[in-house]
Amino acid sequence: MNQQPEVDEQEEQDLYEHLRVVVDKGQSLLRIDKFLMHKVENASRNRIQNAIDLGNVLVNDKPIKASYKVKPLDVISVVLPHPPRDTEVYPENIPLNIVYEDDDVLVVNKPPGLVVHPGYNNYTGTLVNGLVYHFQQLPTLPGNDGRPGLVHRIDKDTSGLLLISKNERAMTWLARQFYEHTIARRYIALVWGDLETDGTVEGYIGRSIKDRRVMSIYDDPEKGKWSVTHYKVLERLNYVTLIECQLETGRTHQIRAHMKHIGHPLFSDATYGGDSILKGTVFSKYKQFVDNCFELMPRQALHAQSLGFVHPTKREFIYFEAPLPEDFKSVLAKWQKYMSASAEQNS
Known part of the structure; x- marks a missing residue:
């Protein structure tokens, strides 16, 4: 039976950006929303704050507030949809x-x-x-x-x-x-x-x-x-x-x-x-x-x-x-x- 290829249904796990960052030893104290703006491609500060508010940003496996300041060797993980x-x-x-x-x-x-x-x-x-x-x-x-x-x-x-x-x-x-x-x-x-x-x-x-x-x-x-x-x-x-x-x-x-x-x-x-x-x-x-x-x-x-x-x-x-x-x-x-x-x- 001849068939057209089906639309490729991309896996759901691939639909989301899962970012894991280990902060450098020499990193100075910096608010996490500002820090992530330089790490997440095309991300606005508002978008990152949204993710933080929803508990989608973890530092050392714990949710944090937007005012949290990153420290050397912090392990940061982010689950975030990509930008439009x-x-x-x-x-x-x-x-x-x-x-x-x-x-x-x-x-x-x-x-x-x-x-x-x-x-x-x-x-x-x-x-x-x-x-x-x-x-x-x-x-x-x-x-x-x-x-x-x-x-x-x-x-x-x-x-x-x-x-x-x-x-x-x-x-x-x-x-x-x-x-x-x-x-x-x-x-x-x-x-x-x-x-x-x-x-x-x-x-x-x-x-x-x-x-x-x-x-x-x-x-x-x-x-x-x-x-x-x-x-x-x-x-x-x-x-x-x-x-x-x-x-x-x-x-x-x-x-x-x-x-x-x-x-x-x-x-x-x-x-x-x-x-x-x-x-x-x-x-x-x-x-x-x-x-x-x-x-x-x-x-x-x-x-x-x-x-x-x-x-x-x-x-x-x-x-x-x-x-x-x-x-x-x-x-x-x-x-x-x-x-x-x-x-x-x-x-």
Whole structure:
């Protein structure tokens, strides 16, 4: 099957600048905001003070005040979004399914098939084009030219919840949560095969040597970045299994690559080999049934169902859930019906 390369969903850990500075032995006493202005590229004093106020600047592993004066051999660490870039994104009136909105954040339920941000072969018609139309001033993340407001991403053909920041203060606050993996996210997936128990997949994830569009799992840290996915069986449906996945890290194609790695690719995932019959019978009726499912859902069976985070202003944990979209619900219902019919025949 010929495919266009997917938009490269950059890892969330790479979206934030994590700066670690050991102060020189000969450094004279200097306010930390002034000190960091010379260390962080393109950073205004106001931006650095924002980060300090939010606890994103630590000295010797402890948060400090903007009036703190750096001392020789202090160890300073900073988690900070990069400054906005001058990349133009054209506003387009694209409907947004807004689950929650306030002055700081926006939670959107993204439909399958909608590209999140402009990129190769998708310079218009993306979620970001719609965001720019609806919200004129949105902050930008590191290396994220033309991707205002985004604090993380999901693949084009994955449905579900996406968190958007509406101002730089909120983005700085959320950046730290993504960096430290404290954002709570659960995905629902339909995978090939019968998963006998709950489990965890881990390994170093990196580009496949054979196909750059695909991610592979390696034992060698030189070949990729550490990744962890926990999964739980929700429902067994003969030749496929409905599972819940919880991310400990947020790497490109993480769930899709992890499930392929353990021999259970996502149902209908063309990139990872899930778009052909991998389990089941040889009967033509079964083949027709699976083909009908593929037709109903011509994308990977993956949905970002829930999202929880500590709000940047309220400082309270807030949580959202999005129901399965129609294509996923329809395919799931077909498999449930198929399993019931098979059980009756065998009884």
